Amino acid sequence: MKVLVPVKRVIDYNVKVRVKADGSGVDLANVKMSMNPFDEIAVEQAIRLKEAGVVEEIIVVSIGVKQAQETLRTALAMGADRAILIVATEDVQQDIEPLAVAKLLKAVVDAEGPGLVLCGKQAIDNDMNATGQMLSALLGWSQATFASELAIEGGHAVVTREVDGGLQTIKVAMPTVVTVDLRLNEPRYASLPNIMKAKKKQLDEKTAADYGVDVTPRLSVVKTVEPAGRKAGIKVASVDELIAKLKDEAGVI
Amino acid sequence: MAVLVLGEVIDGALATDQLAKTLTAVASLGAVTVLVAGAGGDAAAAEAAGLQGVTRVLFADDAVFSHAMSEPTAALVVSLAGDYSHIVAASGAYSKSVLPRVAALLDVMMISEVLTVIDGDTFERPIYAGNAIQTVKSMDATKVMTIRTATFDGAGVGGSAAVEKIAVSVDGAMSAWVEDKLAASDRPELTSAGIVVSGGRGVGSEADFAMIEALADKLGAAVGASRAAVDSGYAPNDWQVGQTGKVVAPNLYVAVGISGAIQHLAGMKDSKVIVAINKDEEAPIFQVADYGLVADLFVAVPELTEKL
Ligand SMILES: Cc1cc2nc3c(=O)[nH]c(=O)nc-3n(C[C@H](O)[C@H](O)[C@H](O)COP(=O)(O)OP(=O)(O)OC[C@H]3O[C@@H](n4cnc5c(N)ncnc54)[C@H](O)[C@@H]3O)c2cc1C
Ligand SMILES: Nc1ncnc2c1ncn2[C@@H]1O[C@H](COP(=O)(O)O)[C@@H](O)[C@H]1O
Numbered sequence: 315m316k317v318l319v320p321v322k323r324v325i326d327y328n329v330k331v332r333v334k335a336d337g338s339g340v341d342l343a344n345v346k347m348s349m350n351p352f353d354e355i356a357v358e359q360a361i362r363l364k365e366a367g368v369v370e371e372i373i374v375v376s377i378g379v380k381q382a383q384e385t386l387r388t389a390l391a392m393g394a395d396r397a398i399l400i401v402a403t404e405d406v407q408q409d410i411e412p413l414a415v416a417k418l419l420k421a422v423v424d425a426e427g428p429g430l431v432l433c434g435k436q437a438i439d440n441d442m443n444a445t446g447q448m449l450s451a452l453l454g455w456s457q458a459t460f461a462s463e464l465a466i467e468g469g470h471a472v473v474t475r476e477v478d479g480g481l482q483t484i485k486v487a488m489p490t491v492v493t494v495d496l497r498l499n500e501p502r503y504a505s506l507p508n509i510m511k512a513k514k515k516q517l518d519e520k521t522a523a524d525y526g527v528d529v530t531p532r533l534s535v536v537k538t539v540e541p542a543g544r545k546a547g548i549k550v551a552s553v554d555e556l557i558a559k560l561k562d563e564a565g566v567i
Numbered sequence: 568m569a570v571l572v573l574g575e576v577i578d579g580a581l582a583t584d585q586l587a588k589t590l591t592a593v594a595s596l597g598a599v600t601v602l603v604a605g606a607g608g609d610a611a612a613a614e615a616a617g618l619q620g621v622t623r624v625l626f627a628d629d630a631v632f633s634h635a636m637s638e639p640t641a642a643l644v645v646s647l648a649g650d651y652s653h654i655v656a657a658s659g660a661y662s663k664s665v666l667p668r669v670a671a672l673l674d675v676m677m678i679s680e681v682l683t684v685i686d687g688d689t690f691e692r693p694i695y696a697g698n699a700i701q702t703v704k705s706m707d708a709t710k711v712m713t714i715r716t717a718t719f720d721g722a723g724v725g726g727s728a729a730v731e732k733i734a735v736s737v738d739g740a741m742s743a744w745v746e747d748k749l750a751a752s753d754r755p756e757l758t759s760a761g762i763v764v765s766g767g768r769g770v771g772s773e774a775d776f777a778m779i780e781a782l783a784d785k786l787g788a789a790v791g792a793s794r795a796a797v798d799s800g801y802a803p804n805d806w807q808v809g810q811t812g813k814v815v816a817p818n819l820y821v822a823v824g825i826s827g828a829i830q831h832l833a834g835m836k837d838s839k840v841i842v843a844i845n846k847d848e849e850a851p852i853f854q855v856a857d858y859g860l861v862a863d864l865f866v867a868v869p870e871l872t873e874k875l
Contacts, residue, residue, distance in 0.1 A: 330829065331695045340699050411665070413676045430748075436811060441695050444677040447637070448665035456741035457637055459664045462804065472745065476804045477660040478813070479577065479749035484636070486742040496794065496811060497804060534677035536689065536702040544836055547857035549848075553870045556842065559858050564840045566762070566819040567786065567875070 315429035317360045319394065320419055321353040323378055323385040324439040337396045337537035342406050349385045351433025354392070356494045358501035359464060360432055361393040368466050369430070371395050375422055377402050377415050383517060390512035391504030397515065398422060402522040402529045414522070414529040416448035421525035425451060428489070430471070435460050435493040450491035458486050460495040476542050568597035568687050571647060573656040573665065574615050575635070576603060576870045577749075581611035583618075585657035586758040589719030590620040592684060593627075593715045594722075596653050601728075603787055604640055605701075616728040624730045631737060634703040635661050641668035642737040648673055648709060652687065658713035666711050675707035680715045687695035696810040696833035717758065717816035750803055757789040757806065762819045762836070765791030765808055767831075768799060769824020769845065769864055779823055782872045791815065791835075793825045809834035824864045827852025844868065863865035 325331060325340075326348040336443045349357075363369040366502040374389040376382040377400045401419055423431065433446035450457035457463075458473035462481065465472045466488070472520035474483045476495045504512070522529045550556045560567045570593050575582040581603070590599060599620055604627040612626035625647065631639045644665065649656060654669060656662035658680050670677040682700065683691040689704045690712065727848040733814035757763065764786060776796070783790045792802035794809060808815055810833035820838035825831060827843070827850055835841070836855055843856035846863050853859040860867055 322660050325695070327830070331698045333699045340695060342774045352627070392871075397703060404612060411676055413671065413674070416671055438696065438810065441696065441810065442679050443663050444679060446668070447664060448671035448677065451641065451668040451671035456662070457668070458742075460660060475660070477747075477749075478748070478805060479750040480803060480805045483745040483748075484742055485745050487740070488627065513800035532707050533678065533703040537703050538694070538699050538701045541693070541697060541700050543692070544841075544855045547841075547859065549853070549859045549861060553862075553867055553874060555858070556858055556860050557874055560819070560840070564819075564857065566840050 315369050315372060316426060317363060317369045317430045318423060318426060318428040319353065319355065319356045319360050319374045319389065319432050319433060320415070320436050320445070321374050321376050321389050322350040322386050322434070323347050323376060323382040323565060324350045324437055327351055327438055333538055333540040335428050339407050339535070339538045339541055347381070348358060350434050350437050351353040352436055354492055354501040355496070355498050356432040356434055357389045357392050357394060358499045359494060362499065363466065364393070373398065373428065375400065375419065377410050377418055379403055381405050384486070387512050388504065388515055390515045391509040392502060393508070395515065399519045400516060400522060400525070401519065406554045410529055411533065412442050412444040412448055413532060414527060415445050416452055417527045418522060418525055419449045420452045421527060430489060433493045434439055435495050446491050446493035453491070456486035456490045458484055458490060459493045461492050462495050462497040464492060464498065480519060568652040569650060570599045570653045570655060571644070571651040572599055572601045573644060573654070573662060574601050574603045574606045574611065575657070575659065575661045575719050576605040576611045579607055579611065582657070583614060583719055585716055587604070587618055588616060588716035588719040589655060589657045589714045589720045590722035591682070592716065593653065593655050594620055595684060596687060600625060602627070602644065602647065605641055606633045611670035612730045616730050617724050617726050619722045619724065619726045621726050621728040623728050625733050626730050627733050627735055629735070631739035634854045636739060636742050636744060637664040637668055638741050639737045639739040640665045641672065643667045643735050645672045646735055651709065653710045653712070655712055655714060656714045662713045666713060670711040673709050673710055673711065675709050676705065678705060678710060681712050682715050685697055686810065696829050697836065698829060715814055717814045728805065750805065754783065755787065755789045757791055757813050758815055760789035762786045762788035762862045763791045763815050763817045764788045764821045764823065765793065765825060766794035766796055766802065766823050767825030768795035770796060770801055770830060773801045778868050782821070782868055785872050785875045793831050809813040822852050822856070823868060826850050827855065
């Protein structure tokens with residue numbers, strides 16, 4: 315079985331984002347970019363499935379600007395076998411929406427025939443949490459979102475999901491789309507020799523037009539602003555002072 | 568404009584608070600129909616019908632919708648979609664699984680975590696863990712969206728909408744429920760509690776987390792946790808507050824042994840009053856705290872619990 319892992323290039327999660335003063339967006343110039351943390355977890359899971367002999371080939375796909383090939387090289391260095399870059403825009407400020415991403419991924423699935431797609435649950439830039447579910451719907455496949463455990467058993471996947479009240483286990487028919495949550499695994503780091511080897515792995519470059527998918531946004535961004543800030547309050551010297559403040563000043567207890 | 572709101576049913580009970588807050592958020596958009604799906608959800612449907620602002624309740628009384636499986640639920644919503652301009656639900660694991668499917672099947676974009684409905688096409692939503700707020704205008708015929716309910720007041724009771732049973736045949740063969748491991752608790756629910764006490768990595772162990780719980784119980788509060796506390800096994804996953812956990816906005820949020828990473832702040836910075844207890848006076852959590860106590864939590868928390 316092949317597994318497909320879509321990986322997104324996003325602003326590194328340690329970077330404090332700066333909202334541009336003119337409301338046109340978030341400043342992405344000269345900012346450290348990395349693989350979406352959830353996608354690292356998805357790549358790691360694919361590698362573990364391969365190590366367990368459940369998967370033969372891991373294909374990683376990224377959609378966006380040309381620079382996303384760095385993200386794909388990282389995934390190849392972790393252990394993915396081959397990569398597909400779909401250039402859908404030249405503008406680093408333009409985010410490709412989950413609907414368009416899902417349509418492109420569907421085209422890749424149709425061409426490659428994987429038995430499993432492992433997505434991140436959420437991209438930490440647009441915080442949409444939608445792409446995997448959309449892809450599953452377009453394919454007419456089953457889905458298992460927010461996975462914290464995954465086992466492939468014959469024609470099914472048994473998935474434990476992080477839901478609002480705790481954990482839920484479901485059994486879905488293969489092929490399926492699984493979106494991964496934080497506690498599924500701890501991703502490995504790529505070793506130096508593997509980073510070198512990754513440079514020689516196959517990376518095919520395509521465009522959105524190659525797949526006949528229109529990536530025109532459905533949501534136009536009117537403006538992007540900083541949220542109303544919160545002022546730091548005061549430091550209290552003791553538990554007694556804290557209780558007094560909460561009772562008399564804030565009136566919350 | 569007409570709005571379809573998907574209500575959630577958990578073990579036969581309506582997730583009333585979330586639904587009531589969603590009703591407030593979408594009140595300006597038009598007449599609201601609530602969809603309740605799941606076998607034996609009669610009481611849930613009746614409860615939805617009693618909420619103010621609900622014009623009609625559709626009740627799909629079929630076992631295929633029990634356990635909130637996404638594929639049949641999405642198919643049900645899509646079968647009804649033609650009558651509505653907006654398809655909405657409170658943001659949560661259920662809606663986030665179902666509604667993006669619905670959006671894709673309708674060939675429209677998903678609009679996740681709406682903070683403000685400006686008009687029928689225009690919405691505010693957070694990006695980058697809430698470090699930026701984007702105003703988006705949808706060009707799609709049907710708007711499919713989840714609402715971040717934390718800051719809304721719930722619609723009241725006293726409504727008397729009609730409940731209409733609907734029969735829909737959808738295929739539920741692709742996925743099957745196996746089991747739920749839901750923690751039963753007498754504490755208030757995290758997302759609707761007036762006070763939340765959260766513990767972080769600083770608490771140090773699952774055993775010591777009992778100290779956080781004791782403080783919470785003294786305050787009648789819900790218990791939350793940072794990702795680090797959950798990852799370390801001190802607290803269950805459903806307690807995680809943050810960008811990728813739950814978003815809360817209680818009257819009082821007490822952060823104990825939590826450094827205040829942006830991903831954590833994303834889930835609690837709209838709380839009315841924030842208290843931070845941390846031994847590191849440089850911890851970023853103090854930048855958002857109304858009252859900061861620089862102290863060893865192992866001393867301060869028992870003392871606080873004792874004196875309250
Ligand atoms: C994709 C992604 C998603 C994430 N989502 C979330 C999320 O939803 N929610 C979330 O919380 N995090 C999330 N994180 C993790 C986040 O970046 C931080 O790592 C996490 O919030 C840190 O948790 P913490 O504050 O408990 O731990 P730490 O940062 O280790 O802080 C522990 C604090 O405890 C204090 N302390 C230690 N001992 C004591 C003592 N005896 N008395 C008093 N204080 C003490 C220390 O001074 C320190 O400030 C996410 C990260 C990523 C990459
Ligand atoms: N541009 C993209 N390229 C590759 N994968 C993507 C892209 N956008 C989203 N994804 C995948 O979909 C997941 C969820 O993203 P989102 O729906 O945008 O929150 C991510 O974790 C990725 O696995």
